[in-house]
Amino acid sequence: MRKLLFVFIVVCFTWSSYSQKSMEGSHGKKSEFSNPKLVVGIIVDQMRYDYLTRFYSKYGEGGFKRMMNEGFNCKNNHFNYVPTYTGPGHASVFTGTTPKNHGIIANDWYDKETDKMVYCAEDNTVLAVGTSSEAERMSPRRMNTTTFADENRLFTQMRGKSIGISIKDRGAILPVGHTANAAYWFRGKDEGKFITSNYYMDNLPKWVQDFNNSNTAKSYLKEWKTLYDISTYTESGDDLNNFEGGFNGKKTATFPYDLKALSKKNGGFNILKQSPYGNSLLADFAIEAIKNEALGKDKDTDVLTVSFSSTDYVGHNFGVNSKEIQDTYLRLDKDLERLFNTLDKEVGQGSYTVFLTADHGAVDVPLYLQSLKIPSGYIKSKDLKDALKSFCLERFKTDGLIKNVSNNQVFLNRNKVKELGLDLSYVQQTLVNEIITYGKVYKAYSATTMSTSYFSEGIEHLLQNGYNQKRSGDILTVPYPNHIFYRKTGTSHGSGFNYDTHVPLLFFGYGIKHGATLQKTVIPDITSTISALLGISFPNGASGKPLEFILE
Ligand SMILES: [Zn+2]
Numbered sequence: 001m002r003k004l005l006f007v008f009i010v011v012c013f014t015w016s017s018y019s020q021k022s023m024e025g026s027h028g029k030k031s032e033f034s035n036p037k038l039v040v041g042i043i044v045d046q047m048r049y050d051y052l053t054r055f056y057s058k059y060g061e062g063g064f065k066r067m068m069n070e071g072f073n074c075k076n077n078h079f080n081y082v083p084t085y086t087g088p089g090h091a092s093v094f095t096g097t098t099p100k101n102h103g104i105i106a107n108d109w110y111d112k113e114t115d116k117m118v119y120c121a122e123d124n125t126v127l128a129v130g131t132s133s134e135a136e137r138m139s140p141r142r143m144n145t146t147t148f149a150d151e152n153r154l155f156t157q158m159r160g161k162s163i164g165i166s167i168k169d170r171g172a173i174l175p176v177g178h179t180a181n182a183a184y185w186f187r188g189k190d191e192g193k194f195i196t197s198n199y200y201m202d203n204l205p206k207w208v209q210d211f212n213n214s215n216t217a218k219s220y221l222k223e224w225k226t227l228y229d230i231s232t233y234t235e236s237g238d239d240l241n242n243f244e245g246g247f248n249g250k251k252t253a254t255f256p257y258d259l260k261a262l263s264k265k266n267g268g269f270n271i272l273k274q275s276p277y278g279n280s281l282l283a284d285f286a287i288e289a290i291k292n293e294a295l296g297k298d299k300d301t302d303v304l305t306v307s308f309s310s311t312d313y314v315g316h317n318f319g320v321n322s323k324e325i326q327d328t329y330l331r332l333d334k335d336l337e338r339l340f341n342t343l344d345k346e347v348g349q350g351s352y353t354v355f356l357t358a359d360h361g362a363v364d365v366p367l368y369l370q371s372l373k374i375p376s377g378y379i380k381s382k383d384l385k386d387a388l389k390s391f392c393l394e395r396f397k398t399d400g401l402i403k404n405v406s407n408n409q410v411f412l413n414r415n416k417v418k419e420l421g422l423d424l425s426y427v428q429q430t431l432v433n434e435i436i437t438y439g440k441v442y443k444a445y446s447a448t449t450m451s452t453s454y455f456s457e458g459i460e461h462l463l464q465n466g467y468n469q470k471r472s473g474d475i476l477t478v479p480y481p482n483h484i485f486y487r488k489t490g491t492s493h494g495s496g497f498n499y500d501t502h503v504p505l506l507f508f509g510y511g512i513k514h515g516a517t518l519q520k521t522v523i524p525d526i527t528s529t530i531s532a533l534l535g536i537s538f539p540n541g542a543s544g545k546p547l548e549f550i551l552e
Contacts, residue, residue, distance in 0.1 A: 035534055036510035038296030038352040039152075040343065041175060041305045041526075043090060044332065045168070045312035046493065047358035048320065049075070049502045054235050055329050058228070062337030064506070067356060071508025072550040073516040079360060079503065080522040081465035082478075082496040083407055087120035088466070089359025089523075090174040090307065094147035096527030096542030098465040103144040104174065105471050110404040110411050112471070117406070118142070121170040123199070130195035130204045130212070131187045138169045138185075139199040140178055145541030147177030148527040148534075149303040154179070155536040162303040163289055165194075167278050171307030171359075173197075181293075184208065184285070186278070188270035192217035194285055207292035216284055220277035221263055225256035226327045227334075236326040243365040244324070245317040245490040247271070253318060253489075255327075274317055276331035278310030283335035287342045296347035301534055306339070307359075308332060319365040319491045353510045353533065355526060358503035362493045366482055376482030379440045381405050384477070391434050396420065401427065408494075409473030410435075424448070428474050435477055443478040450476065462496035511552050521547060 052064060052073075059065045067073075079089070081098040083106055091104035099105045104120050111118040121138040128136035149162040164176030164183040172183040182201060184194045193212040196204065204212070230239065237243075239254045246253030249265035263271045272278045286306050289295065295302045311328055318324040336356075343352050363369075366376035385405040393399045398420070404411040410431065417424050428446035435444040443459060450467040463476050478496070486492040493500045505521060511533045524544030531538045532546035 035301045036296075036351060036353040037298075038302045038304060038343070038347050039148075039530060039534070040339075040352060040354045041094065041303070041530075042336075042354065042356040043093060043166075043171065043175065043305070043307040044356065044358050044504070045086060045171065045307060045309045046315040046360060046362050047311055047504055048361040048499065049077070049504050051325075051329050052504050055326060055333075058232075058235070058326075058330055059333045060337060062340060063333035064336065064356075065333075066337070066340060067354070067506040067508045068516075070514060071354075071506055071512050072514065074505035074507075074519075074521045074547070074550070075516055076518050077357065077503060077505035077521045078498075078523070079496075079501040080462060080524065082459070082462045083466060083494045084360035084496070084500040085407075085494055086168065086312065086359050087170045087174065090171055091120075091143050092523050093357055093359065093526055094149065094175040094177065094305065094539075095143070095145045096148065096524045096531075096539050096544050097145060098524065098543070099468050099472075100465050101145055101468075101541035101543070103142060103468055103471055105466065105468050106407040107170070108406075109471065110406050110473070112411065112414075115403075121173045123197075126197050126199045128195055129198050129201060130193060130208070131191060133187065133189075133191075136169065136187060136195060136197075138173055138197050140173050140176075140180075140183075143174055143177070146539045147175060148530050148536070148539055149175070149305065150177040150179045151531060151537045151539055152301055152303055152534060155534070156300040159298075160300040160302050161293060161295060162305075163293060163295070164305040164307075165282065165286055165289060166305075166307035167273050167282055167309035168307065171309050172305075175305035175307065176303065184289075186269075186273070186281070188267060188273060190268045192269035192272070205292070207288055211285060211288050217269055217272065217281055220272055220275075220281055221260040221269075222277075223256050223258055223260075224275050224277070224327075226323065227330050230255060230323060233323050233326050236323050237321040237368075239323045241368075243319055243368040243489055244322055245487070247274070253322075253324070255323065273310055274313040276310055276314070276328040278313070279308045279328070279332050279335050282306065282308055282310075283339050286339055290342055290346050296343075296352055308335075315362050315491060317490050319368065319489075320362055321364055321368060351510055353512060353530070354508055355530070356504060356506045357523070357526065360493045361498075361500045361503055362491050363482055363484060363495070363497075363499045365489070365491045366484060366486075367488050369482055374482065375480065377440065377480070378488065379479050379483050379485055381485060384410075384435070384438070384441075387438060388431065388435070391431075395430065395434075396422070396427075404473075407473075408477045408479065410475040410477070412474040414474075424474075431475055435475065440479055440483055441477050442480040445476050447472065447474045447476070459496045462501075507550055513550055513552050515550070517549065519549075
């Protein structure tokens with residue numbers, strides 16, 4: 001009996017140590033405290049979720065599909081605030097919070113302190129590096145909270161590098177945050193170069209200078225025709241229609257486009273931004289950055305953020321349903337494949353982690369929707385301002401109460417309110433009651449309501465997450481669905497409706513499971529997930545939850 005018990009104990013012991021080993025085995029090479037060598041955060045500017053599914057059959061195996069087939073696809077991922085613009089989008093993805101905390105409430109906003117419009121990345125205390133232009137003085141100083149790249153720098157005693165690149169300045173600067181080694185963006189016009197700010201460095205590194213001198217940008221001033229036979233592009237509308245903008249100097253918005261000839265009337269190298277070649281140029285630059293900065297080569301995790309902007313310019317110009325947007329995504333798919341192949345070669349397959357998302361979506365061209373009887377339309381800020389001024393003149397005997405109307409917000413002249421002995425919340429509510437009677441206004445709320453009530457769902461919840469007590473206006477308005485502040489061709493974004501909030505979220509590489517979910521995820525979940533993967537502190541304002549189900 002005693003012998004039998006002994007055998008039983010030995011068997012149990014062996015079994016438990018065996019199963020422990022096999023558990024370790026199922027975790028692959030990832031142990032509790034090991035990390036990817038490089039995290040690459042990719043933003044595709046204005047990418048709607050349905051661009052993954054609509055163009056799926058035309059994508060190759062090495063780009064978007066590789067991320068879906070080898071990684072994790074969060075299919076129901078949304079922005080959880082308004083306004084859905086580029087500046088707030090980039091800040092939110094990487095800080096893991098919303099304008100309420102990080103303070104990037106729009107691309108440009110009315111600044112109450114200085115009584116003028118400010119730009120999200122402008123900083124007159126710094127100088128541009130690599131250009132003589134006065135217009136390129138940029139830094140992340142208006143962003144109030146840290147990004148996961150900042151936390152990674154702190155965690156690694158500043159040994160882990162972080163580099164941000166994009167065609168747009170804000171797309172390069174906001175993601176990498178305050179402690180970045182570098183942020184590079186594209187200066188178009190007659191220069192066609194990647195530049196930076198003396199916030200990061202005093203001179204461009206040699207590899208950047210070499211890239212700028214290499215003629216790469218110039219080589220893309222060529223013909224833009226469709227990648228495949230245009231008759232096979234059955235996932236988008238007719239090439240010739242009434243809903244597209246096009247380029248100056250070409251009568252119709254139809255293929256092919258001679259970018260070199262058109263560049264003269266379309267801002268020189270700026271035309272590259274509005275073509276898929278802006279993305280190709282950025283991929284070329286990202287590949288050079290990976291090689292020359294030796295990213296992912298030592299034991300400290302590095303961070304590279306890459307924001308592809310041309311998708312946004314093409315979307316604004318031609319709209320969601322255009323052949324041009326389809327071609328831009330098919331070509332971006334090839335650029336992603338090149339980027340992933342470089343990462344495999346330089347960092348090693350399975351040694352890096354990539355995520356891909358967008359900064360906002362976009363609505364179909366309202367004029368196109370109108371032609372299909374779907375409620376939609378156009379609005380002008382000026383109409384709201386004029387109507388409110390005349391209302392104030394009648395109601396408060398002054399038209400000086402309205403200081404500014406921008407980004408669907410009304411800023412009051414608070415000194416004037418005080419001077420007249422009026423109660424601020426009373427003035428706000430009186431104007432809300434007036435505004436809600438206007439035809440194109442769907443909803444309106446006062447700043448007082450935003451700071452004294454709590455909304456847990458719906459557009460009101462998104463407004464509240466976008467509302468920053470220090471920076472936002474006195475009244476927040478919401479236009480009807482499918483209504484934009486824009487010209488009648490091309491399209492825009494900015495709302496809290498699904499066409500603007502629903503964007504891709506793909507993860508793949510080190511530490512990431514293969515799978516997909518329809519469970520709702522929100523943009524702030526990204527940094528919490530990456531921080532959890534790296535075992536570092538969450539960004540100081542982060543409000544998302546780590547997506548445990550995607551982590552190995
Ligand atoms: Zn845009």
